[in-house]
Amino acid sequence: MESAMLWRLLAKINFVTSALILAVPAYTVHAADLKIGFKAEVTSADPHVLNGNNRNVWVHVYESLVAQDENLKAKPALATSWRNVDSTTWEFKLRPNVTFHNGATMTAEDVKFSIERAMNLSGPRTFRTYLKAVQSVTVTGPGTVTIKTKGPSPTLPDSLGLIAILPKTIGDKASEEDFATGKTTFGTGPYKFVSWAHGQRVSLAKNSAYWGEKEPWDNVTFQFIPREPARASALLSGSVDLIDAATANVMDSFKSSNKIDVVSTTSYMLNYLQLDRFRDNSPYLKSNEGAPLAKNPFNDIKVRQALMAAVNREGIVNRLMKGDAEAASQFVPAGFFGNDPALKVPAHDLAKAKALLAEAGYPNGFRMTMHCSNDRYLNDAKVCEALGQVFSQIGIKTEVATMPFAVYAGRATAGGASGEPEFSLFMFGIGAVTGDSLEPLLAVAHSHDKAAGLGANNRGRYSSKEVDALVIKASVTMNEKAREDLQKAAAKAVIDDVGIVPLFFLKSTWAYRKGLTVKPRSDGFTLAMGIRESSSAK
Amino acid sequence: MIEMLTKRILQSAAVILLMSLLAFAGINLVGDPIYLLVSPTASQQEIEEAARSLGLHLPAYEQYWRFLVNAFHGDLGKSFVFNQPAVSLIIERIPATLELAFTALFFSVVIGIPLGMIAGLMPKSRIRRAIMGCSIAGVTAPTFWIGLIFILVFSVNLGWFPSGGRGPTTSVLGIDVSFTSWEGLKYLILPALTLSLFKIALVIRLTEAGTREVSMQEYIKFARAKGVHGSRLMLKHIAPNVLIPIVTALGLELGHLIAFSLVTESIFAWPGMGKLIIDSVLHLDRPVVVAYLMITLLIFVFINFVVDVLYLLLDPRLRSTAK
Numbered sequence: 010m011e012s013a014m015l016w017r018l019l020a021k022i023n024f025v026t027s028a029l030i031l032a033v034p035a036y037t038v039h040a041a042d043l044k045i046g047f048k049a050e051v052t053s054a055d056p057h058v059l060n061g062n063n064r065n066v067w068v069h070v071y072e073s074l075v076a077q078d079e080n081l082k083a084k085p086a087l088a089t090s091w092r093n094v095d096s097t098t099w100e101f102k103l104r105p106n107v108t109f110h111n112g113a114t115m116t117a118e119d120v121k122f123s124i125e126r127a128m129n130l131s132g133p134r135t136f137r138t139y140l141k142a143v144q145s146v147t148v149t150g151p152g153t154v155t156i157k158t159k160g161p162s163p164t165l166p167d168s169l170g171l172i173a174i175l176p177k178t179i180g181d182k183a184s185e186e187d188f189a190t191g192k193t194t195f196g197t198g199p200y201k202f203v204s205w206a207h208g209q210r211v212s213l214a215k216n217s218a219y220w221g222e223k224e225p226w227d228n229v230t231f232q233f234i235p236r237e238p239a240r241a242s243a244l245l246s247g248s249v250d251l252i253d254a255a256t257a258n259v260m261d262s263f264k265s266s267n268k269i270d271v272v273s274t275t276s277y278m279l280n281y282l283q284l285d286r287f288r289d290n291s292p293y294l295k296s297n298e299g300a301p302l303a304k305n306p307f308n309d310i311k312v313r314q315a316l317m318a319a320v321n322r323e324g325i326v327n328r329l330m331k332g333d334a335e336a337a338s339q340f341v342p343a344g345f346f347g348n349d350p351a352l353k354v355p356a357h358d359l360a361k362a363k364a365l366l367a368e369a370g371y372p373n374g375f376r377m378t379m380h381c382s383n384d385r386y387l388n389d390a391k392v393c394e395a396l397g398q399v400f401s402q403i404g405i406k407t408e409v410a411t412m413p414f415a416v417y418a419g420r421a422t423a424g425g426a427s428g429e430p431e432f433s434l435f436m437f438g439i440g441a442v443t444g445d446s447l448e449p450l451l452a453v454a455h456s457h458d459k460a461a462g463l464g465a466n467n468r469g470r471y472s473s474k475e476v477d478a479l480v481i482k483a484s485v486t487m488n489e490k491a492r493e494d495l496q497k498a499a500a501k502a503v504i505d506d507v508g509i510v511p512l513f514f515l516k517s518t519w520a521y522r523k524g525l526t527v528k529p530r531s532d533g534f535t536l537a538m539g540i541r542e543s544s545s546a547k
Numbered sequence: 548m549i550e551m552l553t554k555r556i557l558q559s560a561a562v563i564l565l566m567s568l569l570a571f572a573g574i575n576l577v578g579d580p581i582y583l584l585v586s587p588t589a590s591q592q593e594i595e596e597a598a599r600s601l602g603l604h605l606p607a608y609e610q611y612w613r614f615l616v617n618a619f620h621g622d623l624g625k626s627f628v629f630n631q632p633a634v635s636l637i638i639e640r641i642p643a644t645l646e647l648a649f650t651a652l653f654f655s656v657v658i659g660i661p662l663g664m665i666a667g668l669m670p671k672s673r674i675r676r677a678i679m680g681c682s683i684a685g686v687t688a689p690t691f692w693i694g695l696i697f698i699l700v701f702s703v704n705l706g707w708f709p710s711g712g713r714g715p716t717t718s719v720l721g722i723d724v725s726f727t728s729w730e731g732l733k734y735l736i737l738p739a740l741t742l743s744l745f746k747i748a749l750v751i752r753l754t755e756a757g758t759r760e761v762s763m764q765e766y767i768k769f770a771r772a773k774g775v776h777g778s779r780l781m782l783k784h785i786a787p788n789v790l791i792p793i794v795t796a797l798g799l800e801l802g803h804l805i806a807f808s809l810v811t812e813s814i815f816a817w818p819g820m821g822k823l824i825i826d827s828v829l830h831l832d833r834p835v836v837v838a839y840l841m842i843t844l845l846i847f848v849f850i851n852f853v854v855d856v857l858y859l860l861l862d863p864r865l866r867s868t869a870k
Contacts, residue, residue: 050826052628052629053629053630055630058630059586131600132597132600132601132630133581133584133585133597133598133600133601133627134584134585134586134597136586137593138586138588138589138590138593185629185630185631186631206818207629207636207639207640207818208640208818208822208823209712209713209816209818210712232712232816233816234711234712234816235813235816235826236813236814236816238695238698238814239698239710239711239814239815239816242695242698242699242702242703242710242711243709243710243711245703245710246698246702246703246706246709246710247706248702248709248710248711248712384829413577413578414578414582414583415577415578415579415580415582415583415831416577416578416579417578418579418582418583419578419579419581419582422582422591422594438587439587439588440587448588449588451588452588459590459591459592460592462590462591462592462593463590465588465589465590465591466587466588
């Protein structure tokens with residue numbers, strides 16, 4: 010990216026000018042104010058409108074029954090405990106004496122109201138996907154809520170961790186404007202809503218009546234700074250204390266400054282390749298002469314294994330992504346529910362890949378066009394160009410076509426002549442938002458079934474009876490240990506069969522002024538609750 | 548006269564209709580916004596439901612017809628991303644953009660005109676060469692580069708100004724402005740200066756050329772011969788004659804300042820219309836993009852219409868041909 014080059018140049022000028030001027034910017038930050046330079050812009054104040062970046066900000070104001078720790082493991086929040094009454098019934102015990110920011114005490118009625126509101130909200134961005142298992146929500150005591158599910162739903166507590174609990178008194182009619190102006194913006198969280206200036210910032214203030222540990226910050230501001238160099242300079246100039254999405258492009262300037270610390274962690278976002286498995290004559294696979302192939306080479310496991318072995322994951326991660334990613338061998342990174350430590354990152358072995366292709370009957374390879382987005386995932390177009398080169402090296406002459414995600418997603422999902430997926434080999438990303446591999450397994454690895462909503466992201470139409478059986482069994486297994494074993498087995502089955510070609514997990518990186526400590530989170534969220542003034546600085 | 552007016556009104560209406568069709572077709576060709584909106588793991592059924600809730604399942608011509616009918620009732624649609632009326636989103640950001648544009652205009656006048664006059668009055672001096680050299684740099688250096696350099700020098704190294712965003716605003720006649728306090732001004736100066744650099748250079752060059760031309764005129768020589776010199780000669784005799792073409796040029800440039808502030812706005816995270824429109828194009832937020840184009844078009848059509856009417860009123864020859 011040219012901005013990286015420019016930024017390096019600027020870093021040099023930076024060095025020279027600071028040597029000339031000898032002016033050190035003074036950090037005039039109040040001890041108890043925290044300013045965050047935030048890449049995204051908040052687009053909605055209604056916490057039941059689905060958007061990860063909005064949720065990042067609103068979890069300061071609203072809480073859910075269940076919270077997620079740094080590694081996305083469920084921990085008690087507004088519910089102190091939960092249990093299965095039977096396989097389709099969950100019972101949540103609510104935390105007593107919790108008050109909303111408007112002074113009202115939180116009751117079971119508020120919980121019922123909030124979950125039902127999230128299920129029935131209209132519009133394109135809702136949490137309905139996560140609540141589709143819910144049959145009914147009933148209040149079964151002053152501090153008890155019982156949720157009936159349509160079938161066994163072991164991941165329900167994780168899903169409920171995404172749903173903000175609001176006071177029932179705001180009513181059914183509460184509109185986006187009511188939330189944006191603060192009229193109905195009452196949660197139970199450690200911070201209260203102060204204001205939202207569109208396109209500029211969200212300001213929050215400490216909730217001194219919070220039920221849990223009180224926060225050290227009096228005021229927290231999320232300043233929206235979408236452009237990378239601008240975000241970096243805001244940090245360097247001291248106008249913010251911390252920035253998110255501090256990628257390798259701006260790292261050089263932080264290294265030359267001795268005032269900045271950096272922390273990063275592997276996120277849940279997996280980038281992977283999917284292969285066309287449902288057509289005998291895949292439109293973007295051709296013989297070396299440009300004629301259609303007799304059969305789809307991707308239906309031969311040797312060809313798939315050749316692709317798997319050709320990918321130079323370490324090279325991509327270290328040189329192309331410059332450390333902003335971690336090589337992936339499966340659906341979720343280590344530490345997540347369903348990660349199988351026995352699955353190792355496949356070795357980069359061009360000779361083996363060539364041999365496999367020859368064994369499969371393609372000693373001279375074939376021609377292929379690979380498709381990618383160019384504005385969705387970090388360095389997506391560059392990654393695809395690199396992949397095109399290694400595939401060409403093993404004899405599959407690869408052309409890479411990249412396009413904006415808005416065009417790409419439509420074509421990849423339904424761009425074919427009769428509404429079927431269009432591409433032959435293509436890259437997507439998927440995130441295990443709740444820290445559990447079940448969601449990606451259901452969406453990517455399970456056979457496509459429109460009516461049941463399964464295999465929603467399975468655009469290659471990969472289908473394996475063994476995998477389907479394991480995934481479905483896991484999705485109704487209430488015992489955690491048994492379920493994790495099933496998910497591990499499913500992941501292993503998909504990878505052994507090369508149902509997808511996993512590439513890497515993106516990393517989340519934060520840069521902040523020295524003197525702070527920051528707990529990195531796997532979901533990439535920037536939470537004031539995880540940012541503290543380190544004791545040594547005081 | 549009346550006939551001419553109705554003709555102009557009909558023409559304007561046709562232009563607006565045509566433009567709305569172009570805008571609508573253009574943004575529809577770019578791609579389907581639904582995949583940018585729904586949860587990445589949403590099933591096909593949920594995607595279809597979401598598309599229905601936004602009216603995206605209808606054929607394009609039907610969507611356009613709906614848009615026209617609603618637009619006729621003054622409703623340009625709701626933003627997909629913000630779930631708010633597109634028009635109010637745009638109007639909300641107009642003050643920030645205008646504030647930036649007018650401040651940049653102010654800088655270009657107070658810096659450009661004096662420097663241009665100095666350069667024009669001393670055609671052989673080194674000062675002239677220095678000023679003109681700088682103006683070439685100002686014309687050629689790209690705005691985004693200048694912006695980054697300014698941030699680096701003035702906010703990162705010197706720490707004089709904040710690196711981005713808009714400062715605290717106060718309400719003046721119901722419009723939020725940030726130039727009333729020093730704290731707000733600090734946020735305004737760097738982006739306005741970045742935006743104005745090109746204009747400053749332009750004004751310098753225009754003023755310099757004008758001053759040189761005017762100072763050769765007979766009446767200036769006569770004034771000098773009479774003993775008028777110094778500031779009186781400059782302000783009374785040269786400046787008024789130099790300024791006329793500059794005022795005309797700046798009037799035209801103001802439109803450009805408003806329209807081309809997008810780069811500056813996105814570097815400095817200035818919450819104006821330019822940033823909104825860029826973000827909306829990236830998110831394929833069709834209602835906002837179309838509404839932005841329609842509003843801009845309405846303003847231009849209206850200005851042209853008023854100018855035409857004024858010409859008709861002022862110039863009797865046009866009236867006679869209109870009959």
